[in-house]
Amino acid sequence: MKKVLLFSVLMIFTISLIGQSNFSGLYSYSFKPNGNPPETEKARGPNGQLVLLKMEGNLYRFWLDVTVGWPNYNVGETDGTVTFVNDTASFDNTFEDAEHPCILRFKKDGNTIRINSESTSFNCGFGNGVNADGEYTLLKDQPVFDNTWLENEYKQSPVATIKVNTANIYQDENCLHPFTPRKYFAKMTRLLSIAETKSTIYTEYIPSPGKFIWGWIKKTDVTITAAK
Secondary structure, rough: OOOOOOHHHHHHHOOOOOOOOOEEEEEEEOOOOOOOOOOOOOOOOEEEEEEEEEOOOOOOEEEEEEOOOOOOOEEEEEEHEEEEEEOEEEEEEEHOOOOOOOOOOOOOOEEEEEEOOOOOOOOOOOOOOOOEEEEEOOOOOOOOOOOHHHHHHHHOOOEEOOOOOEEEEOOOOOOOEOOOOOOOEEEEOEOOOOOOOOOEEEEEOOOOOOEEEEEEEEEEHEEEEEOO
8 A cells, every 4th residue: 555664764763762551553533424425325434544563662663544535535545653752753754855744743542542734635645635633543353463464555565585594684774783682584584575775675574463573684685576
């Protein structure tokens, strides 16, 4: 679904270590359509979905999907990383040299996350009249967040297979800054090539629910095949 975000900024990002609960999960809202929709569209009103997955410390990966529903069905999709300080976080895509900044403010309150935007739908790449504002409630029935779920998010991403015994994972796109302690993938592990430079790829990997591995790998360590 997603636009690709580069994560080189993470290597220099200072993560606040203020204690907090794990906010990971699927949050959503939905409303009935305005006006008088036909019977087949009465359940297709404004709705939004927010997925948060903890990366490390207070740093989270998020995916956001919103739509105005009937009758226009305009949609908006964005994703990125946010760092929660206590119960608040901000997303600002200007670090990616975005021509039109998209700024979103997150506020956690119990089982709800409220998003307030400081941008137009155009700035965030959303459809006309779409914005991220709203209260997203943690669903009681949660999907399983694993590699199958992740692959569905990145259906068009090429697949990278580790061809060396161990492939080190780095925090930056130039593969100069490894993690401490060291992180690596074993030979024959299949990964998603979500973003790439001339000599490296960025990947995300969920070996089991609750685990989230991310980082950059040298292209010399992998064999890349096109998405099916």
